[in-house]
Amino acid sequence: MAVQGAVASRSGLRSALPLLAPAYLWLTVAIFLPLSAMVFFSFMTDLPLSGKPWEFTLGNYAAFFSQSLYLTLLLASLRLGLEVTLWCVVIGYPAAYVLAKVLKGRSREAIFLLVILPFWSNGLVRIFSWAMVLREGGILDTALNAVLPFKINIDLMYSYPAVIIGLVHSYVPYMVLTCYLTLQAIDDSLIEAGRSLGASRLQVLKRVIIPLSMPGLVAGAALIFVPVVGSFMEPRILGGRTGTFYGTVIEDQFVAVFNWPLGAALSFILLAVVLVILAVASPVLKRAA
Amino acid sequence: MAGVQVSNVSRSFGAHKALDDVSIDFADGGFYALLGPSGSGKTTLLRQIAGFDFPDSGRIAIGGESVERVPVEKRRIGMVFQNYALFPNMSVADNVAFGLSVRGEAKATIATEVQRALDLVQLGKLGERRPHQLSGGQRQRVALARAIVTKPRVLLLDEPLGALDKALRVDMQIELKRIQREIGITTIFVTHDQEEALTMSDRIGILRDGRLVQEGPPEEIYDRPKSEFAATFLGDANIFRGDATGNGIKLPDGTTIAAGIGDRLAAGVKASCAVRPERIRIATDAGTSNGNANTLKGQVSKRIFAGNNSTYFVERAGQTLKVIVQNTGNDRLAEGQDVMLSWSPESTVLIAAS
Structure with missing residues (x-):
C-alpha cells in the first residue's frame, strides 16, 4: 500500500513538474538569486562593485547589537506594526462584518469597490493625498474650522498619528478582505441558533462569530504586521523628523548612505525577528482559532 | 411550558x-x-x-x-x-x-x-x-x-x-x-x-x-378535507368535479356520486368529491357493487405492485383514477381489463369548489 502510494505520488509529481516549473523558475530568478546576493553582501565590509577592496565580516550584524539605536528603532517599528494592525482590526472587522452579513446585492458590490479602491491607487499618490489633508491649513484643518464655531488647529502632518493614519489606510483592505472571506463562510443559522438560545447579539459575536472568523483575523494580521514593521515610505513622507523607524534606516543605507552591507544585515535581522514572532504567535493563534 | x-x-x-x-x-x-x-x-x-x-x-x-x-x-x-x-x-x-x-x-x-x-x-x-x-x-x-x-x-x-x-x-x-x-x-x-x-x-x-x-x-x-388542496396535499385523493345535487354531485356525463361527508351544498353550484384510493373496491364482474351506492366502470391502464399493496390506475371518461388494493393473495387484475369500481358515500367527501 505504502509503496503503491509513493509510486503514485512520484508519478503525480512528474506530471505536475511542467506546471510547477514556471513558478519555481521565476521564484529562483526573481527572489532567491537577489536575496542570496543580499545575504552575501551582508557579510562584506564594502560593496565589490567599485573595485574597492573588501573582505568578509560579521561587523554589520555586530553593529545592530553594539548600537542601541537599532534595537530602539526595531522596537518602535514593532510597536508601529502592532498599532497599525490593531487599528486595521478595529476598522476593518466591522466593515467586513457588514459586507458579509448585512449588505446584499448591489449595495454590497458598491461598498466592496470602495474598500478595494485604495488598493488600486498608487501608493505615493495615496500618501501625498494624506499629506494635503493632514497638514496645517490643509483640507481637514480648513473643513473642521469651517464647521466648528471655535478655532482649532489641526496639524497632524509630520507626527506619529499621521504615520498611523497613512499606514492604516494602505493596509486596511487586507483585513477587510481576509475577514470578509471567513465571515461570509459562517452560516447565518449559527447566529440565529445563538440568539434562539438567549444570547444577545454581543454574546453571539464574542462566542460564535469572532472565534469562527479567527483564521481571517490571523491571516489579515500577518499580512499587515510584516510589511508595516519594515515600512519606510509612509513614515518618511507623513512622519517627517518623527518618522524615523527601522524601515527608514534600512532605506537610508541603500539610497542615502550607500552602505548596502549594513542595510542588508539590518533587513535580515528584521526578517529573523518577524519569523520568530510569527512562529511564537502561531500556536497561540491556532488554538484561539 | x-x-x-x-x-x-x-x-x-x-x-x-x-x-x-x-x-x-x-x-x-x-x-x-x-x-x-x-x-x-x-x-x-x-x-x-x-x-x-x-x-x-x-x-x-x-x-x-x-x-x-x-x-x-x-x-x-x-x-x-x-x-x-x-x-x-x-x-x-x-x-x-x-x-x-x-x-x-x-x-x-x-x-x-x-x-x-x-x-x-x-x-x-x-x-x-x-x-x-x-x-x-x-x-x-x-x-x-x-x-x-x-x-x-x-x-x-x-x-x-x-x-x-x-x-x-x-x-x-x-x-x-x-x-x-x-x-x-x-x-x-x-x-x-x-x-x-x-x-x-x-x-x-x-x-x-x-x-x-x-x-x-x-x-x-x-x-374530512375541506378543500381539494387539503385532500390532495395530505395523502392521495381521486377528485371528481361536477355540479352539486345537495348531498352529492352530478358529473358532466350524468353519473351521480353520493357523498356522506362534508356540508350540503345548494344544488347546481360547482363542487367536487374526493375519494381516497384505498376506499375504492375494484371488481372484474360488471354489476358488482358490493352494496356500495357509488359505482363507475373503467379499464385498468397500469398496475404498480408494491408488495403489501398494489396501485391500479383505472381509465374512465378521460380521467385516471387511482385505486389501492391490499395484497390479500387474491387474483391480481391485468392491465387492459374492464373493471367495476365501487365505494360508499361514507368514503366520499363533498367539497365546495374554491
Whole structure:
C-alpha cells in the first residue's frame, strides 16, 4: 500500500513538474538569486562593485547589537506594526462584518469597490493625498474650522498619528478582505441558533462569530504586521523628523548612505525577528482559532 | 411550558404576501405540524413565532403574553434548524451548554443539566466530540438537546429531519415524539413531508400561499378535507368535479356520486368529491357493487405492485383514477381489463369548489 502510494505520488509529481516549473523558475530568478546576493553582501565590509577592496565580516550584524539605536528603532517599528494592525482590526472587522452579513446585492458590490479602491491607487499618490489633508491649513484643518464655531488647529502632518493614519489606510483592505472571506463562510443559522438560545447579539459575536472568523483575523494580521514593521515610505513622507523607524534606516543605507552591507544585515535581522514572532504567535493563534 | 396563539398575523416581503391573516391556536403541550409546499409561508410563520422576524400586523402570544415585538433572545424558545446549526468551534457539551452559559448559570448546574439533556437524547458519552465527528442523526440529537436544555416554553423545529436518509428519519420521528412526550413541551414542527406530519403530530395546519387552508387532528384532515388542496396535499385523493345535487354531485356525463361527508351544498353550484384510493373496491364482474351506492366502470391502464399493496390506475371518461388494493393473495387484475369500481358515500367527501 505504502509503496503503491509513493509510486503514485512520484508519478503525480512528474506530471505536475511542467506546471510547477514556471513558478519555481521565476521564484529562483526573481527572489532567491537577489536575496542570496543580499545575504552575501551582508557579510562584506564594502560593496565589490567599485573595485574597492573588501573582505568578509560579521561587523554589520555586530553593529545592530553594539548600537542601541537599532534595537530602539526595531522596537518602535514593532510597536508601529502592532498599532497599525490593531487599528486595521478595529476598522476593518466591522466593515467586513457588514459586507458579509448585512449588505446584499448591489449595495454590497458598491461598498466592496470602495474598500478595494485604495488598493488600486498608487501608493505615493495615496500618501501625498494624506499629506494635503493632514497638514496645517490643509483640507481637514480648513473643513473642521469651517464647521466648528471655535478655532482649532489641526496639524497632524509630520507626527506619529499621521504615520498611523497613512499606514492604516494602505493596509486596511487586507483585513477587510481576509475577514470578509471567513465571515461570509459562517452560516447565518449559527447566529440565529445563538440568539434562539438567549444570547444577545454581543454574546453571539464574542462566542460564535469572532472565534469562527479567527483564521481571517490571523491571516489579515500577518499580512499587515510584516510589511508595516519594515515600512519606510509612509513614515518618511507623513512622519517627517518623527518618522524615523527601522524601515527608514534600512532605506537610508541603500539610497542615502550607500552602505548596502549594513542595510542588508539590518533587513535580515528584521526578517529573523518577524519569523520568530510569527512562529511564537502561531500556536497561540491556532488554538484561539 | 405554554401554548402559542397566533392571531390575524400578516407579513409581506415587498409585493409578496408571505403570510396572509393567519390565525392558529397551539395548545399547551401539543405537537403541531405546519405542512405546506415550499413558498406556502410555513417557515415564515415559524420565524414569526421564534422572533427572527416581526409581523406587519396581528398578534402572537406565548403563554398568554404578547411577544410579537419581543426579540428572539427574550422569547425563551428552543429551536432546531434544518442544517442543525451546531457551533463548529465548540464541543458537543459546549454546544448544549451554550444557552445556560449565556444566561450565567453556575458551572456545576450547567454540567448536570448538559449531561441530563445528552442522556435524554442518548448521547451521554459523546460530550467531548466535535460536531464534525458526529453522524447526521447524532448532530440532530445534539441540536435537540441544545434546544431543550434551557427549558424553553416552546420547541420550534424547522424541517429537522429533512437532511436525514429515510430509515434514520423514521427512527428520529419516533425518538422526537418520545422526547416531546417525556418533557411535555409545546412543539411546532415545519415540514413539507405529509407522512411525517401524519405520523408525528396531534394537529396539523396546512398552509398554502400564506394562508391557513385547514387545521385539525391528522385523522380529521385526512378523512374530512375541506378543500381539494387539503385532500390532495395530505395523502392521495381521486377528485371528481361536477355540479352539486345537495348531498352529492352530478358529473358532466350524468353519473351521480353520493357523498356522506362534508356540508350540503345548494344544488347546481360547482363542487367536487374526493375519494381516497384505498376506499375504492375494484371488481372484474360488471354489476358488482358490493352494496356500495357509488359505482363507475373503467379499464385498468397500469398496475404498480408494491408488495403489501398494489396501485391500479383505472381509465374512465378521460380521467385516471387511482385505486389501492391490499395484497390479500387474491387474483391480481391485468392491465387492459374492464373493471367495476365501487365505494360508499361514507368514503366520499363533498367539497365546495374554491
